Amino acid sequence: MHDPLTFSDWAGERRQRIESVLGRVLPGDDSAAPRLAQAMRYATLGGGKRVRPLLAYAASEINGADIDRVDACAAAVELVHAYSLVHDDLPCMDDDALRRGRPTCHIAFDVATALLAGDALQSLAFTVLAGVEDGGACALLADAAGHRGMAGGQQLDLDATGQTLDVEALTRMHSLKTGALIRAAVQLGARCGTALAAADAEALDRYANAAGLAFQVADDILDVAGSAATLGKTAGKDAVQRKATFVTLLGVTEAERHLRVLHDRAVAALAPFGSTGQRLRDIVDWIVLRSS
Amino acid sequence: MHDPLTFSDWAGERRQRIESVLGRVLPGDDSAAPRLAQAMRYATLGGGKRVRPLLAYAASEINGADIDRVDACAAAVELVHAYSLVHDDLPCMDDDALRRGRPTCHIAFDVATALLAGDALQSLAFTVLAGVEDGGACALLADAAGHRGMAGGQQLDLDATGQTLDVEALTRMHSLKTGALIRAAVQLGARCGTALAAADAEALDRYANAAGLAFQVADDILDVAGSAATLGKTAGKDAVQRKATFVTLLGVTEAERHLRVLHDRAVAALAPFGSTGQRLRDIVDWIVLRSS
DSSP: OOOOSOHHHHHHHHHHHHHHHHHHHSOOTTSSSHHHHHHHHHHHSSOOOOHHHHHHHHHHGGGTOOHHHHHHHHHHHHHHHHHHHHHHTSTTTTOOSEETTEEOHHHHSOHHHHHHHHHHHHHHHHHHHHTTSOHHHHHHHHHHHSTTTHHHHHHHHHHTTTSOOOHHHHHHHHHHHTHHHHHHHHHHHHHTSSOOOHHHHHHHHHHHHHHHHHHHHHHHHHHHHSOHHHHSSOTTHHHHTTOOOHHHHHOHHHHHHHHHHHHHHHHHHTGGGGGGGHHHHHHHHHHHHHTO | OOOOSOHHHHHHHHHHHHHHHHHHHSOOTTSSSHHHHHHHHHHHSSOOOOHHHHHHHHHHGGGTOOHHHHHHHHHHHHHHHHHHHHHHTSTTTTOOSEETTEEOHHHHSOHHHHHHHHHHHHHHHHHHHHTTSOHHHHHHHHHHHSTTTHHHHHHHHHHTTTSOOOHHHHHHHHHHHTHHHHHHHHHHHHHTSSOOOHHHHHHHHHHHHHHHHHHHHHHHHHHHHSOHHHHSSOTTHHHHTTOOOHHHHHOHHHHHHHHHHHHHHHHHHTGGGGGGGHHHHHHHHHHHHHTO
16 A cells, blocks of 8 residues: 655645644633633644654554544544643743743643643543543553653653753653653554554554654754754753753764664564554654754 | 441441552552652542542442442542642642641642642543543543533633622532532442433432532531631631632521522432432431531
């Protein structure tokens, strides 16, 4: 099955698709709490690279899933991601005023509304997912979002304030903070098609692990090399906050080498999937290209 | 089937049971993020009336559910409740220092950790529920927690700051803020047994609506009449914050009359269930008695 679209066209089409799905599942002005609905829409719509939905759509292609079924999974992981950004930007966390080139949610609204919008976005992710998928899918997403996943990683990040993590600890932190949800996006997408053999599921998870970490290393490289325009947030912020990054620990050259290793690992993991893994391959290529 | 236990003994037994279930599902010190695990346990264990778990257990008795199956539902609603209290107490919300007679989570830990603990408690609720129940149960809980339920009600409460709601608007706000989760507790409990006829499910929902509102009216009466010891939080706080309550809008005497009407409505709704509805009856009796 040959998909004639370039990756850029494919990603553009899928981004439009997820934007429309998110617009449909998010509450509108007829909501019981219109200000909350506005904050939820503001935080979710109109921007973002949509890496996680792209991963869900791409993963669903390896075993021939119906794309309509993938929408809920793609939307659910993006809603969890959007909630995490809103809470991450709050004054008690990163205290960020700019996100995706716009005022953060608590600046555009207020801190209490942003807190509730994040909370309600997490709930909405499960409403959307449970409306289509079974308890297993919900358990998978909940686990990725919670103390064993994203929230746990955020706590490790918080605990590291004023300390210098080594590469191993930094990797562990990111494998929870951003890696868990990226792995969930891939797993949920793949779950929409025919069941994978155990070895294939493991290979897919190796891909997701490597791609997720590559994404973080690329982000760290961009943070020192990029401009606010490329990054959509304040550049050099990690250095100002004196947070350990792959660049501060390894230097740019070694971080770039590490990124290539992760890229190779992700690509190698896709071997069993042949041409059906092409979009997953495209995504990890694009992740690496972003930072160069 | 005659249950020989007094309500007080039954409730004590169920409270011990849910405490043990919660202790088991909450992460321990071997967690990837031990400080987060500690904050989650602190916010959830060792206190609280456990009204929602009691409602789930009681509702499950009307159609003969196996109690082991109810544990996950009871724990999930209590985890959502615990998360909402942690976030409600944050400085950007009610800014409360005391809860259940102890320092609130953000005082005992810090604001960022409390934020993450609340977030992770919400995720854990879905991990626990989805581990046993299907997507339908997850959708039910997510809806009750989100913008159409608890979070929506909290936003309406926030929006009302500095305004005076009338009784109708106050009722609408509470039917979301506390009512939605109480209804979910009852529905999830009942879902554990044999399926209810539509008319019975409606009667049960009428009970949950009335009981949830009665709980709020009783709380408002306690807030002016009670001591911090009875209430477990700072008494008279609503008056200081100049929030509309059923007592400020109606006066104590009329609020007490309203409470009796809600009690009668809840009791009447239980008629179809005969003796299997006894524990639900006991709970609404106890809710009303608390405030007298």
